[in-house]
Amino acid sequence: MLSRKLIMAAVGFSGAALLMVPGTIMAENAKPKVLKPCMQCHADTPDNGIRGKLGSVSMKAETIKVDTGGASWLVNFDEDTDLSGAEALNKIPAGKEVLITFYEEDGALYAESVDVKQPAKLDPAILIKIDELAPLIEQGPEKGNFAIVDARPGKLFLEGHIPGAISIYDAQFDKNLDKLPKNKDNLLIFYCGGPT
Amino acid sequence: MPAWKKAKKPLYSSSKSLKKMMETETPVVLIDVRDAESAKAAHIEGAVSIPAAQLAEAKERFPSIKKAPIVLYGADTKAGLESFQQVRDWGYMNTTVLIGGFEGWQKGELPVATGATATEIVYVPKPRAGSVDIASFAKAIDSKTTDVVILDVRTDDETEAGKIAGAIAIPAEEVVERLDEIPKDKQVYIHCSTGIRAEMAYVALKEKGYKASFLDANIEVSDSGSYEITEKE
Numbered sequence: 001m002l003s004r005k006l007i008m009a010a011v012g013f014s015g016a017a018l019l020m021v022p023g024t025i026m027a028e029n030a031k032p033k034v035l036k037p038c039m040q041c042h043a044d045t046p047d048n049g050i051r052g053k054l055g056s057v058s059m060k061a062e063t064i065k066v067d068t069g070g071a072s073w074l075v076n077f078d079e080d081t082d083l084s085g086a087e088a089l090n091k092i093p094a095g096k097e098v099l100i101t102f103y104e105e106d107g108a109l110y111a112e113s114v115d116v117k118q119p120a121k122l123d124p125a126i127l128i129k130i131d132e133l134a135p136l137i138e139q140g141p142e143k144g145n146f147a148i149v150d151a152r153p154g155k156l157f158l159e160g161h162i163p164g165a166i167s168i169y170d171a172q173f174d175k176n177l178d179k180l181p182k183n184k185d186n187l188l189i190f191y192c193g194g195p196t
Numbered sequence: 197m198p199a200w201k202k203a204k205k206p207l208y209s210s211s212k213s214l215k216k217m218m219e220t221e222t223p224v225v226l227i228d229v230r231d232a233e234s235a236k237a238a239h240i241e242g243a244v245s246i247p248a249a250q251l252a253e254a255k256e257r258f259p260s261i262k263k264a265p266i267v268l269y270g271a272d273t274k275a276g277l278e279s280f281q282q283v284r285d286w287g288y289m290n291t292t293v294l295i296g297g298f299e300g301w302q303k304g305e306l307p308v309a310t311g312a313t314a315t316e317i318v319y320v321p322k323p324r325a326g327s328v329d330i331a332s333f334a335k336a337i338d339s340k341t342t343d344v345v346i347l348d349v350r351t352d353d354e355t356e357a358g359k360i361a362g363a364i365a366i367p368a369e370e371v372v373e374r375l376d377e378i379p380k381d382k383q384v385y386i387h388c389s390t391g392i393r394a395e396m397a398y399v400a401l402k403e404k405g406y407k408a409s410f411l412d413a414n415i416e417v418s419d420s421g422s423y424e425i426t427e428k429e
Binding site: 035036037040053055067069070095130133134137150152153155156157158159160161162163169171172191192193194 | 197199
């Protein structure tokens with residue numbers, strides 16, 4: 001509900017409406033343009049960029065709605081809008097991360113480009129396979145010159161973990177750097193449990 | 197970890213976890229794989245003695261539920277490791293070897309029993325203490341009564357991407373430091389995404405005298421605040 005109210009307040013209003021609701025400009029300025037989790041990798045989003053999760057696309061109204069965490073942006077598009085990373089705007093699944101660059105005209109936003117996030121590719125060079133890991137685990141961290149970190153909550157570690165692992169819960173990782181081995185040349189392996 | 201588990205590679209569990217399971221009366225199958233005489237002299241309370249050499253014959257005595265938690269212990273860690281592979285190969289995915297084995301347990305001055313062990317393996321699954329079923333949790337969300345509050349203990353990143361309307365968001369590891377944000381006079385329903393962090397928060401709140409319970413199931417919350425709850429495997 002909150003997000004719906006915000007779109008109404010902040011987007012697509014004429015100048016007259018803005019005069020009638022003096023608070024809207026403030027609300028618009030306070031509205032985040034970048035979804036917080038996106039900032040971890042994209043602190044450099046340009047001022048005319050909105051980065052968030054796709055809410056919905058209306059091909060009829062030619063609008064695209066993007067959620068940026070507690071707030072939504074409604075942006076107009078037309079055939080000049082550059083699309084990359086998807087076949088068509090209405091083929092992007094809801095909830096998908098997108099970057100929109102826009103320009104503003106008469107209080108409404110128009111999309112210059114829509115960029116759909118591509119699946120993250122982890123460099124295979126930094127991944128270890130079970131077949132490579134198993135002989136190391138059998139040797140043990142000391143003989144094998146490596147360390148293995150269980151990034152799940154400590155309780156799960158106690159219930160069952162890979163032999164030789166040390167427990168550093170990901171959410172408290174920064175506070176526990178001293179638990180990592182001092183020798184930085186050794187191989188450092190992390191694992192988690194998929195979702196927790 | 198899921199890939200490691202699926203490959204049927206060894207897993208270790210700690211005495212601390214086993215002790216906790218005993219205290220909370222969490223059902224667990226505990227097998228002493230040392231020789232019968234050692235087990236008779238002293239064993240971990242609740243264990244069933246099945247010497248490693250006789251394990252194969254005992255297959256039929258294991259629970260029919262393959263996800264039953266099974267903890268094996270020998271004299272030390274290594275001694276339990278051989279039996280692990282056997283039991284794991286039967287399909288018991290939650291089998292672990294007790295770190296330190298019986299020696300480690302004794303060193304930790306944890307409770308031991310003497311005499312003959314139980315001979316029958318008993319496993320009766322039961323809901324985790326403090327958990328609520330899916331229906332009750334959904335009802336609590338929908339009821340909107342003033343004596344109920346939802347506590348979302350996922351990380352800030354997760355809750356910013358969507359949370360249940362009206363829920364208080366405090367990451368599990370910060371719950372103890374932020375107790376003043378949680379009303380003590382209300383029934384607190386805790387959730388995370390799989391029930392694991394929710395249970396941690398539940399334990400912490402219960403200790404502090406809160407009326408709390410947690411959802412032991414998978415839950416996904418969309419950015420509009422709608423949610424979907426599914427049973428855990």
